[in-house]
Amino acid sequence: MIKYICKRLVYLALTLWVIVTATFFLMKKLPGSPFDSERFNMMSAQQQQAILEQYGLNESVPRQYVKYMGNILHGDFGTSFTYTGQKVSTVIGGRIGPSALIGLQAVLIGLAVGLTLGIIAAWRHNSGIDYFTMIVAVLGVSVPNFVAAALLQYYVALKWGILPVGFWTDWKCSVLPSIALSFSATAMIARFIRTEMLEVLEQDYIVTAKAKGLSPMKVLIRHAVRNSIIPVVTILGPIVVNLLTGSLAVENIYTIPGIGSLFVDSIKANDYSTIMGITIFYSAFYIFVVLIVDIAYSLIDPRIRLAAGKEG
Amino acid sequence: MDELFVKAYVDESEKEHIARPNLTALQDGWLRLKKNKAAVVCLFTLIAIGLLAILAPEFSRYSYKETNYDIIYQIPSMEHFFGTDQFGRDLWVRTWMGTRISLLIAFVAALLDLTLGVTYGAVSALAGGKVDAVMQRIIEVLVGIPHLIIVILLMMVMPAGIWTIVVALSITGWVNMARLVRGSILKLKNQEFVLAARVLGTSTAGIIWKHLIPNTVGVIVINAMFTIPSAIFTEAFLSFIGIGMQEPKASLGVLINNGYQVLRNFPHVLIFPAIVIVLIMVCFSILGDGLRDALDPRMRK
Amino acid sequence: MSRLLEVNQLQVHIRTQHGIVQAVRGISFYLDEQETLAIVGESGSGKSISVKSIMGLLPKNGKIVGGSILLEGKDLSKYSERQMQTIRGSDISMIFQDPMTSLNPTMTIGKQIVEVLKEHRKDMTKTQMKDRALELISLVGISNPETRFDQYPHQLSGGMRQRVVIAVALACDPKILIADEPTTALDVTIQAQILDLMKDLQKKIKTSIIIITHNLGVVANIADRVAVMYGGQLVESADVRELFYQTEHPYTKGLLASIPKASHKGGELTAIHGTPPDLMDPPKGCPFAARCTKTMEVCRQYPPEDMLCGESHHARCWLLDERAKAFRE
Numbered sequence: 001m002i003k004y005i006c007k008r009l010v011y012l013a014l015t016l017w018v019i020v021t022a023t024f025f026l027m028k029k030l031p032g033s034p035f036d037s038e039r040f041n042m043m044s045a046q047q048q049q050a051i052l053e054q055y056g057l058n059e060s061v062p063r064q065y066v067k068y069m070g071n072i073l074h075g076d077f078g079t080s081f082t083y084t085g086q087k088v089s090t091v092i093g094g095r096i097g098p099s100a101l102i103g104l105q106a107v108l109i110g111l112a113v114g115l116t117l118g119i120i121a122a123w124r125h126n127s128g129i130d131y132f133t134m135i136v137a138v139l140g141v142s143v144p145n146f147v148a149a150a151l152l153q154y155y156v157a158l159k160w161g162i163l164p165v166g167f168w169t170d171w172k173c174s175v176l177p178s179i180a181l182s183f184s185a186t187a188m189i190a191r192f193i194r195t196e197m198l199e200v201l202e203q204d205y206i207v208t209a210k211a212k213g214l215s216p217m218k219v220l221i222r223h224a225v226r227n228s229i230i231p232v233v234t235i236l237g238p239i240v241v242n243l244l245t246g247s248l249a250v251e252n253i254y255t256i257p258g259i260g261s262l263f264v265d266s267i268k269a270n271d272y273s274t275i276m277g278i279t280i281f282y283s284a285f286y287i288f289v290v291l292i293v294d295i296a297y298s299l300i301d302p303r304i305r306l307a308a309g310k311e312g
Numbered sequence: 313m314d315e316l317f318v319k320a321y322v323d324e325s326e327k328e329h330i331a332r333p334n335l336t337a338l339q340d341g342w343l344r345l346k347k348n349k350a351a352v353v354c355l356f357t358l359i360a361i362g363l364l365a366i367l368a369p370e371f372s373r374y375s376y377k378e379t380n381y382d383i384i385y386q387i388p389s390m391e392h393f394f395g396t397d398q399f400g401r402d403l404w405v406r407t408w409m410g411t412r413i414s415l416l417i418a419f420v421a422a423l424l425d426l427t428l429g430v431t432y433g434a435v436s437a438l439a440g441g442k443v444d445a446v447m448q449r450i451i452e453v454l455v456g457i458p459h460l461i462i463v464i465l466l467m468m469v470m471p472a473g474i475w476t477i478v479v480a481l482s483i484t485g486w487v488n489m490a491r492l493v494r495g496s497i498l499k500l501k502n503q504e505f506v507l508a509a510r511v512l513g514t515s516t517a518g519i520i521w522k523h524l525i526p527n528t529v530g531v532i533v534i535n536a537m538f539t540i541p542s543a544i545f546t547e548a549f550l551s552f553i554g555i556g557m558q559e560p561k562a563s564l565g566v567l568i569n570n571g572y573q574v575l576r577n578f579p580h581v582l583i584f585p586a587i588v589i590v591l592i593m594v595c596f597s598i599l600g601d602g603l604r605d606a607l608d609p610r611m612r613k
Numbered sequence: 614m615s616r617l618l619e620v621n622q623l624q625v626h627i628r629t630q631h632g633i634v635q636a637v638r639g640i641s642f643y644l645d646e647q648e649t650l651a652i653v654g655e656s657g658s659g660k661s662i663s664v665k666s667i668m669g670l671l672p673k674n675g676k677i678v679g680g681s682i683l684l685e686g687k688d689l690s691k692y693s694e695r696q697m698q699t700i701r702g703s704d705i706s707m708i709f710q711d712p713m714t715s716l717n718p719t720m721t722i723g724k725q726i727v728e729v730l731k732e733h734r735k736d737m738t739k740t741q742m743k744d745r746a747l748e749l750i751s752l753v754g755i756s757n758p759e760t761r762f763d764q765y766p767h768q769l770s771g772g773m774r775q776r777v778v779i780a781v782a783l784a785c786d787p788k789i790l791i792a793d794e795p796t797t798a799l800d801v802t803i804q805a806q807i808l809d810l811m812k813d814l815q816k817k818i819k820t821s822i823i824i825i826t827h828n829l830g831v832v833a834n835i836a837d838r839v840a841v842m843y844g845g846q847l848v849e850s851a852d853v854r855e856l857f858y859q860t861e862h863p864y865t866k867g868l869l870a871s872i873p874k875a876s877h878k879g880g881e882l883t884a885i886h887g888t889p890p891d892l893m894d895p896p897k898g899c900p901f902a903a904r905c906t907k908t909m910e911v912c913r914q915y916p917p918e919d920m921l922c923g924e925s926h927h928a929r930c931w932l933l934d935e936r937a938k939a940f941r942e
Binding site: 011012014015018019022023026027029138139141142143144146147150151154158241244245248249252253264267268275279282283286287290 | 453454457458459469572576579594598
């Protein structure tokens with residue numbers, strides 16, 4: 001088990017390294033520099049040189065790379081170009097809050113709604129609610145999150161004025177973005193658990209449970225649901241990816257001061273150190289979640305946990 | 313009745329009773345798919361959309377980039393089926409032009425994905441041993457990279473345009489296909505029917521063509537079926553946040569971005585491209601699910 | 614004379630997308646206290662469906678369309694689902710073929726045994742239930758019950774899992790134990806052990822057993838009486854010795870003849886040519902007519918009646934009719 005975790009951590013480090021390196025060299029290839037503004041061009045050559053030195057941009061690219069990697073290991077991701085003077089890590093740190101809150105709420109909504117719909121749909125296979133759930137699942141995955149977010153904003157906020165259009169002033173502001181973000185998670189969870197349940201319901205041990213004289217509800221909850229829920233953990237990885245990418249559009253549309261909108265803004269402003277910082281942050285976060293999920297799964301499924309079982 | 317107690321004539325053929333006619337996996341799959349009404353409807357919808365995308369812009373007198381400030385923001389009419397946008401451009405033409413571009417990008421990207429992925433996966437699985445081990449490690453590292461990030465970064469670095477997006481999408485997409493293909497071939501290689509074929513004297517090439525490939529085709533087709541909507545979504549997303557296709561060229565993402573900006577007062581600019589993209593995604597999804605069910609031998613009852 | 618279980622003219626239909634399959638076409642049999650009845654037949658003969666109907670465990674597309682199932686005089690086929698729930702697990706229990714998949718892989722075996730006690734023995738306390746479960750685990754021949762109680766199914770071998778399945782079935786001292794091919798998925802040596810266990814427990818708990826099998830060796834080992842099914846009908850039933858030594862029905866004779874004998878070296882195996890009939894469109898006469906070597910015209914036109922051919926030995930075959938005397942010679 002420990003060996004397994006170590007192996008995974010090595011892969012994690014390798015993957016991160018590949019990402020950081022790739023991103024670094026890509027950034028260097030960016031057309032235009034962060035200083036393409038008129039102000040910069042109006043400065044004297046000396047001043048320009050001084051600024052370049054300050055940001056370490058006057059050295060050769062390979063040397064910059066080595067320096068950068070060294071800095072990262074100390075937790076220093078450089079300074080932001082747009083938020084002059086501030087360290088990237090601080091800037092990112094300041095914006096984690098809203099993104100985390102919305103993300104978490106989206107996951108909770110996804111679980112609550114998705115699990116309920118999926119379980120009922122499988123239990124009442126081919127009934128009205130099954131078709132309804134399938135439609136919801138398909139729509140949730142097919143309607144691009146930015147379209148859903150835009151429409152929600154238009155109808156619920158603008159036309160009906162029930163909830164705020166955007167910004168981050170009080171708790172109500174987090175409702176629409178969380179809902180918009182949760183669509184894909186809900187759809188994925190509902191569809192997944194429905195498939196799992198349908199398979200579980202075909203298993204022999206369900207018949208054994210019925211043969212014990214248990215009521216259908218008890219069979220459903222104690223045997224069917226219990227065994228179907230365990231694998232749901234495995235789709236947390238793709239769900240997290242969806243949330244990360246979804247947040248880029250959703251935060252944009254609802255003007256939320258989170259990491260997603262920071263990323264988009266940095267791209268538009270060519271702020272490479274921030275872009276790099278966020279890229280590393282997102283990637284590390286994602287890989288980490290996948291690792292945790294894998295470990296968690298092996299802990300909660302007794303077949304894997306006690307894999308020393310004899311085969312008879 | 314007494315006279316019936318004499319020997320009866322029994323036809324040999326009556327003894328054997330075959331429960332079902334014999335069909336190959338593909339024929340059976342096609343038959344089952346046809347029964348899935350939703351999937352069939354989706355197939356036809358997609359064909360219809362495809363035809364509109366190819367033909368509609370050709371048969372209209374308006375061009376997708378011709379501006380006319382006298383007729384801005386018109387609502388749908390006989391003149392302009394989908395109305396006009398803030399630059400007076402005909403939205404019917406722009407929408408189908410955009411669909412054309414989005415579909416083109418998606419299909420080409422999916423095709424590249426497929427080619428790269430299948431080749432890599434097949435080579436890895438068939439070669440086995442050390443080669444496979446190394447190739448597998450590479451995949452394990454690559455799979456951990458969130459696609460969108462790389463795609464976005466690539467988009468920033470390369471000049472905007474259709475081919476850029478296609479390349480960016482393919483560079484990260486093939487990994488999943490490779491993994492699936494490799495997994496499928498490995499699983500099949502070790503199954504008993506391959507052993508049986510060997511025992512009966514089939515050559516290695518014969519095994520590859522007659523057994524491994526037909527059974528993997530299912531996996532490939534289904535995965536491709538899901539890659540296309542994923543590509544459409546990614547392209548639309550990129551265009552929406554401004555780093556995909558650029559004006560005046562249209563793609564569904566560009567159109568939606570455009571529509572979003574004037575959503576408050578002129579919703580029709582957003583609605584039409586939104587409906588088209590949702591329809592495409594939904595149809596591919598249902599069709600993909602239908603295919604998966606149809607090609608799954610376990611579902612044969 | 615009221616028997617423990619009496620099945621009369623049971624008919625079961627299964628609705629499929631291609632049509633209605635008449636899986637069980639009017640069978641009747643009985644079961645007395647403390648006896649073991651074996652139901653023998655090929656796949657598709659209707660044996661599994663028959664016993665599932667007794668338990669009320671037919672699949673969603675299955676339905677009892679005729680006949681009655683009397684447990685101590687009460688007709689189970691008319692019971693509601695709720696009523697059946699009180700019977701299942703306590704009056705009648707059932708065990709299935711594949712021990713690898715019959716137990717819930719994410720629940721400890723102790724919990725799975727206690728579950729059936731919780732359901733029907735609400736008079737017991739938690740400790741009593743655990744004690745009873747431990748007792749059952751030993752009773753079925755598993756050592757170290759304390760350790761095994763907290764283990765998961767995948768930690769036990771196939772034979773042990775089947776023992777656990779039996780323990781669950783017998784937990785509430787049922788009147789009838791139905792075993793659907795309980796040894797088919799096990800190694801031959803383990804098969805013998807399980808059958809011995811069942812016989813042993815039958816004496817201790819005084820339960821009756823219905824065992825479904827296609828293996829005549831199992832029948833010889835454990836059964837008191839045998840019922841042979843073919844094409845959805847009961848074609849022969851008798852005490853076990855009668856069946857083996859005074860076989861009447863051509864199908865049963867065919868089954869017995871197809872058992873390979875160690876003494877018969879070289880040469881072909883004797884098999885019954887052909888395949889079972891299509892029950893969506895069942896033959897109007899005897900179901901075995903197409904494959905029988907002694908078919909008469911009457912066999913193809915009229916279904917044979919139930920004839921008595923010995924002490925409580927029944928068979929459905931026109932050959933037993935007096936009018937067939939000439940043909941038999």
